[in-house]
Amino acid sequence: MNRSIQDVARLAGISSRTLRHYDQIGLLAPSGTGPGGLRQYDDARVRRLQRILLLRDLGLPLTDIGRVLDEQADEAGALRLHLDQLRAEQDRLARQVASVERTVTAIEKGERLMAEDMLDGFDHTQHEEEVTERWGADAYARSDAWWRGLGPEGQKEWQARTKELGEAWGEAARRGVDPTSEEAQALAARHAAWLGGIPGTPGSEQGRPTKEYVVGLAEMYVADPRFAKNYGGTEGATVVRDALVAYAEREL
Amino acid sequence: MNRSIQDVARLAGISSRTLRHYDQIGLLAPSGTGPGGLRQYDDARVRRLQRILLLRDLGLPLTDIGRVLDEQADEAGALRLHLDQLRAEQDRLARQVASVERTVTAIEKGERLMAEDMLDGFDHTQHEEEVTERWGADAYARSDAWWRGLGPEGQKEWQARTKELGEAWGEAARRGVDPTSEEAQALAARHAAWLGGIPGTPGSEQGRPTKEYVVGLAEMYVADPRFAKNYGGTEGATVVRDALVAYAEREL
DNA sequence: GTAGAGGTTGACGCCGCGTCAACCGCAAGA
DNA sequence: TCTTGCGGTTGACGCGGCGTCAACCTCTAC
Numbered sequence: 205m206n207r208s209i210q211d212v213a214r215l216a217g218i219s220s221r222t223l224r225h226y227d228q229i230g231l232l233a234p235s236g237t238g239p240g241g242l243r244q245y246d247d248a249r250v251r252r253l254q255r256i257l258l259l260r261d262l263g264l265p266l267t268d269i270g271r272v273l274d275e276q277a278d279e280a281g282a283l284r285l286h287l288d289q290l291r292a293e294q295d296r297l298a299r300q301v302a303s304v305e306r307t308v309t310a311i312e313k314g315e316r317l318m319a320e321d322m323l324d325g326f327d328h329t330q331h332e333e334e335v336t337e338r339w340g341a342d343a344y345a346r347s348d349a350w351w352r353g354l355g356p357e358g359q360k361e362w363q364a365r366t367k368e369l370g371e372a373w374g375e376a377a378r379r380g381v382d383p384t385s386e387e388a389q390a391l392a393a394r395h396a397a398w399l400g401g402i403p404g405t406p407g408s409e410q411g412r413p414t415k416e417y418v419v420g421l422a423e424m425y426v427a428d429p430r431f432a433k434n435y436g437g438t439e440g441a442t443v444v445r446d447a448l449v450a451y452a453e454r455e456l
Numbered sequence: 457m458n459r460s461i462q463d464v465a466r467l468a469g470i471s472s473r474t475l476r477h478y479d480q481i482g483l484l485a486p487s488g489t490g491p492g493g494l495r496q497y498d499d500a501r502v503r504r505l506q507r508i509l510l511l512r513d514l515g516l517p518l519t520d521i522g523r524v525l526d527e528q529a530d531e532a533g534a535l536r537l538h539l540d541q542l543r544a545e546q547d548r549l550a551r552q553v554a555s556v557e558r559t560v561t562a563i564e565k566g567e568r569l570m571a572e573d574m575l576d577g578f579d580h581t582q583h584e585e586e587v588t589e590r591w592g593a594d595a596y597a598r599s600d601a602w603w604r605g606l607g608p609e610g611q612k613e614w615q616a617r618t619k620e621l622g623e624a625w626g627e628a629a630r631r632g633v634d635p636t637s638e639e640a641q642a643l644a645a646r647h648a649a650w651l652g653g654i655p656g657t658p659g660s661e662q663g664r665p666t667k668e669y670v671v672g673l674a675e676m677y678v679a680d681p682r683f684a685k686n687y688g689g690t691e692g693a694t695v696v697r698d699a700l701v702a703y704a705e706r707e708l
Numbered sequence: 709g710t711a712g713a714g715g716t717t718g719a720c721g722c723c724g725c726g727t728c729a730a731c732c733g734c735a736a737g738a
Numbered sequence: 739t740c741t742t743g744c745g746g747t748t749g750a751c752g753c754g755g756c757g758t759c760a761a762c763c764t765c766t767a768c
Binding site: 460461462472476492493494495 | 714715716717
Binding site: 214215216217218247250251254257258261262263279280283284286287290291293294297298300301303304305307308311312368369372389390391392393394396397398400401412455 | 503509539543559563652
């Protein structure tokens, strides 16, 4: 019972291109070739194809399928390993969905009522005391002037970005990432870049905030609930602080 | 405040390659080029990069990000659309995870106690009455001879494949797929190919089951609970039947 | 003069095929 | 006999988002 490539493709509900691909990568070679190099598949190949497709439907990569089928490797074991990856991907997706959801509602809220919630959530002028106390009245005045200069639209925009950044931090913190991990450090880098883009912050002339400013601010995130709430509470803020401090020590 | 590519990369916690890529695809061009073609980025580009990375973290594709940022397109709208896709992917993953789980337990069960559960689940000899009644005692005898010829190992193997195929059907049925959809028809094709590979089934000499055999069997899947349970009950079996009948009409 | 840092452009690789393009062999009809 | 058409063949690009060479350039410091 030798079948042509089209026969097999129709039988299996796949394309002939897929069969040629499987031949090419050594996953399923035809049993022989007829006149003109036409591929022929016997019953054994068709059965092998069945198993390939069943495993493929489970999301197993083709290379793994090849190993399982060729080396008599442990099928259940391979699937359980695969299951772990699927679940990890599930987690990632769930977090991303939640993150997007929060971002969307934040944006829409911000569009409808830009006053209360967001100004309250991260009002730039909110930390006047701390700023003046730590970096002098000059710094605050410059910063405040910049803030007013933004205008309502600019302020809304700025707050939205702020909230998005806080969102990213909160998400990572809830997940319990290591503050020294590559991911947390990348976030810290972006946080620092963001701070450095605000005229009036110490070091903004060099385009990056000073180490002292970042470290001080990081401590404030933990100490002051008004800031901490932007990063998932005190616990979240602790992660943010540790990450920022580590980053500042390294790069600033 | 013009920064070099490395500066920006470190600031943002990404690689310089990524920045070059963004330049290449027109997502983020540098503000200018210095001596030797060195890319330079001003503050506005850095801020744009911030937004790019925030949206990228949410899983939005780069092309969409470009549209949102360039055409002042509706950011919340784009994200909600993206959210739909994420949720669809979540569904797909959840179903796949469940499917893999069931397959794994089925395999392990089959390894430990191959007797009861699986023989009960889909005993080939189980439908002797129907086979003899509909296709004659000859067909049953041939089929039965083939079955015995498989031996215990072969029977176990065959049953495992059977269960996997039933699994795929059950999964699709629970999802409520249209029996005439491409997906269901592909499954039907594979089901038919599987039947055609069993010596003794009418039409197996041609490598594919006859239309009448498939249609009759499909009806039995719905009518007989012993079969229906392999496809998610009567409801599931109905989908299987409709898909198989449609396939048989078209291809056999 | 030469080494080194920090760039540049160009290209391949990943994964699982879809989708051309250009060609070949065989059978049926004008 | 020529043409048309079917059913294949090999080869190559494309997708997404970059990582990772390779080969080359420019400027500075020793």
